[in-house]
Structure formats: structure tokens, C-alpha cells
Amino acid sequence: SAVISQKPSRDICQRGTSLTIQCQVDSQVTMMFWYRQQPGQSLTLIATANQGSEATYESGFVIDKFPISRPNLTFSTLTVSNLSPEDSSIYLCSVADSFKNIQYFGAGTRLSVL
Amino acid sequence: QKEVEQDPGPLSVPEGAIVSLNCTYSNSAFQYFMWYRQYSRKGPELLMYTYSSGNKEDGRFTAQVDKSSKYISLFIRDSQPSDSATYLCAMSAGQTGANNLFFGTGTRLTVIP
Incomplete structure (x- = not known):
């Protein structure tokens, strides 16, 4: 399986600011995804990150945000x-193994907004 | 109705017990079934992966799929304190399954020494 490095692991941010999360994979992958995980809820797909073109966003998520x-x-x-x-949530990146139809996840970024 | 239903627990068992974790689903097109284990403050880690119906065993873990009942299970034998985590079921359909996973909400398991 791919090794996925996600940074930062956690951050505390002020209202109105922005946070950029990085996801690095140790091998080339076609499909990368971003999820949000809120307490007591399923993982929610934010978007599919497409190489060389705009990301594909799920309903309820927009590019400006x-x-x-x-x-x-x-x-x-x-x-x-x-x-x-x-x-305030956990944000996760994942990569797909298209042959097996499964995804592997990074360790996540825990974001707290004050 | 949610695509995937999973009892959130929490579930607490003594060390050595057999644990049964379950998910039900509504979409008969699902063919790929996964169990992820997520420790506190970590990302989900793929634990078991099954295609279509049947059983799959890996050490103390057995994944079971009953497509006729739209029901999947994960059994943990001889449970250990290190098994304490949240277990997420996930599933997908067809040829594009890798980019369209449906997750349960997760069951939090605690194994008491």
C-alpha cells in the first residue's frame, strides 16, 4: 500500500483565517481524495483532487471555501x-488503489477554530 | 435511509472475548466491502477487504459478507486491549468503486484488560 504523509497533524486557527493541509504520497497515484470527519458522523467526501484540472467537488462543498x-x-x-x-473537524486525504477498489488514508489533520 | 448503517456503540468487552461488529446497507450494487480500524488521533487503517459474498480470515479477524441480507460483519477473536479503536465499515460498487466509497459512522470498541 502507498505511504501517505499529511501535514500538519493538528492546528488551532483563528476565525477568518485559512489553513492549508498538505498530502504527499510515496508513489504516483491517479486518484486522491479529501474527506472531512466530524464526531459521530461518517467520513464525508469533500472532493476528488484531479491532476492537471480542477477538483471535483461533492454536493455541499465549493471551491471558494x-x-x-x-x-x-x-x-x-x-x-x-x-x-x-x-x-473544526478532522480532514483526511486518501489515495485509491483502482485495481482493488479500495482507498488508503493519511493520518489526518485535526483542526480547531477559535 | 442512509446507504450504510452501523451501530456506533460504544462497545466494551473483556480481554479474550469474541467481538462482533456489523453493518447493513441498502444498495444491492455494492460488491467491495472493507473494514478500517482507526485509533484515536490517527487516520483509518485498512484492516480487511472482501469482494462479493463469503468469509475472509486474517489471523484473529474474520470478515463476513451476506449479500442476500445486505449485511456484513467483522469478528475479532481473543480480543486484546490493542484492538481498542473505532471500526469503520466501507463499501463500493462496480468498476468505479475506488472513487466512490460509502462509510458507516464507526463503532467504538474498548477491550478491557
């Missing part, structure tokens, strides 16, 4: 903009 970059096949960033306390 969650801009994503995917400059190559091993790296992606997720920015959470104009932070509010409601954005």
Missing part, C-alpha cells in the same frame, strides 16, 4: 478558507 491543488501525481493540498468554529 475548499480550494484544492494537485500539481502532480504524488502531491495535493486542501485549503480551508475563511475559517469558522463549524470547520
Whole structure:
């Protein structure tokens, strides 16, 4: 399985600021994803990060709030903009093994917004 | 109705017990079934992966899929304190399953020494 490094592991941010989360994979992967995990809820897919084109966002998530970059096949960033306390959550990146139809996850970024 | 239903627990068992974790689903197209283990402050770690119906065993862990009942289970034998974690079921359908996973909410398990 791929080794996924996600940074930062946690952060505390002020309302109105932004946080950029990085996801680095040790091998080239076609599909990378960003999820949000809130207490007591399922993992919620934010978007699919596409290399060389705009990310594909799920219903309820917009590019202005969650801009994503995917400059190559091993790296992606997720920015959470104009932070509010409601954005306090765990954010996870994952990569897909298309042959097995499974995903592998990074360790996550725990965000707290004051 | 949610695509995937999972009892959130929490579930507390003594060390050595057999643990049964379950999920039900509504979409008959699901063919790929996964169990992830998530320790506190960590990302989900793939534990078991099963295609279609049947059982799969890996050490103390057995994954079971009953597609006729739309029901999947994870059994943990001889449970250990190190098994204390949240267990998430996930599933996907068809050829594009890798980019369309549906997750349960997770069951928090505590194994008491």
C-alpha cells in the first residue's frame, strides 16, 4: 500500500483565517481524495483532487471555501478558507488503489477554530 | 435511509472475548466491502477487504459478507486491549468503486484488560 504523509497533524486557527493541509504520497497515484470527519458522523467526501484540472467537488462543498491543488501525481493540498468554529473537524486525504477498489488514508489533520 | 448503517456503540468487552461488529446497507450494487480500524488521533487503517459474498480470515479477524441480507460483519477473536479503536465499515460498487466509497459512522470498541 502507498505511504501517505499529511501535514500538519493538528492546528488551532483563528476565525477568518485559512489553513492549508498538505498530502504527499510515496508513489504516483491517479486518484486522491479529501474527506472531512466530524464526531459521530461518517467520513464525508469533500472532493476528488484531479491532476492537471480542477477538483471535483461533492454536493455541499465549493471551491471558494475548499480550494484544492494537485500539481502532480504524488502531491495535493486542501485549503480551508475563511475559517469558522463549524470547520473544526478532522480532514483526511486518501489515495485509491483502482485495481482493488479500495482507498488508503493519511493520518489526518485535526483542526480547531477559535 | 442512509446507504450504510452501523451501530456506533460504544462497545466494551473483556480481554479474550469474541467481538462482533456489523453493518447493513441498502444498495444491492455494492460488491467491495472493507473494514478500517482507526485509533484515536490517527487516520483509518485498512484492516480487511472482501469482494462479493463469503468469509475472509486474517489471523484473529474474520470478515463476513451476506449479500442476500445486505449485511456484513467483522469478528475479532481473543480480543486484546490493542484492538481498542473505532471500526469503520466501507463499501463500493462496480468498476468505479475506488472513487466512490460509502462509510458507516464507526463503532467504538474498548477491550478491557
